[in-house]
Amino acid sequence: DTEVTQTPKHLVMGMTNKKSLKCEQHMGHRAMYWYKQKAKKPPELMFVYSYEKLSINESVPSRFSPECPNSSLLNLHLHALQPEDSALYLCASSQEGTGVVLGYTFGSGTRLTVV
Amino acid sequence: QKEVEQNSGPLSVPEGAIASLNCTYSDRGSQSFFWYRQYSGKSPELIMSIYSNGDKEDGRFTAQLNKASQYVSLLIRDSQPSDSATYLCAVNRAGDKIIFGKGTRLHILP
Numbered sequence: 001d002t003e004v005t006q007t008p009k010h011l012v013m014g015m016t017n018k019k020s021l022k023c024e025q026h027m028g029h030r031a032m033y034w035y036k037q038k039a040k041k042p043p044e045l046m047f048v049y050s051y052e053k054l055s056i057n058e059s060v061p062s063r064f065s066p067e068c069p070n071s072s073l074l075n076l077h078l079h080a081l082q083p084e085d086s087a088l089y090l091c092a093s094s095q096e097g098t099g100v101v102l103g104y105t106f107g108s109g110t111r112l113t114v115v
Numbered sequence: 116q117k118e119v120e121q122n123s124g125p126l127s128v129p130e131g132a133i134a135s136l137n138c139t140y141s142d143r144g145s146q147s148f149f150w151y152r153q154y155s156g157k158s159p160e161l162i163m164s165i166y167s168n169g170d171k172e173d174g175r176f177t178a179q180l181n182k183a184s185q186y187v188s189l190l191i192r193d194s195q196p197s198d199s200a201t202y203l204c205a206v207n208r209a210g211d212k213i214i215f216g217k218g219t220r221l222h223i224l225p
Contacts, residue, residue, distance in 0.1 A: 045214070102147070109158045
């Protein structure tokens, strides 16, 4: 299994809703990531989990709340989002390297629209 | 100076020719360099990684790294229409971070 699976593929939510994005990998990777990508822009790092612990938070607003229940799962909980949060949310995973970052495997993404 | 810079294009290349994509980076401490291909509406796909100076070849793709010049390039030989996509250069920063350039749109002309 060499895939990162993200669900749902599409999500439309109101600004008062609470929803969650889910990411799953079974490659034994110990680092998992959330990126946000707006149209015609590069992916922007949001969070990094290393060995199930949050290691990097790129000053993301608290309306985005990550969770790593186990080494295979990564969630992103969404609450009180704004229309400008509409984007493609990408999950990625990688093997932990020793001083050298190895390449990521990306999931297919969740296309989020906030109305 | 942006951390990872690429010409946004579009770069138009005739089918069968060599496409050359370039990228510069600002952090001299970076050790890992990547090229991702992204089709419209899809997620990025890793096509090449390179960690040491010189060339690395994989099929029709060659990645080149020059750390002294802080320069990474990707050559695509025998370009095919299916190579038309946005190519993202990515570089690691201190800690477990990968930072992406804005990407170069490549258009292969049939």
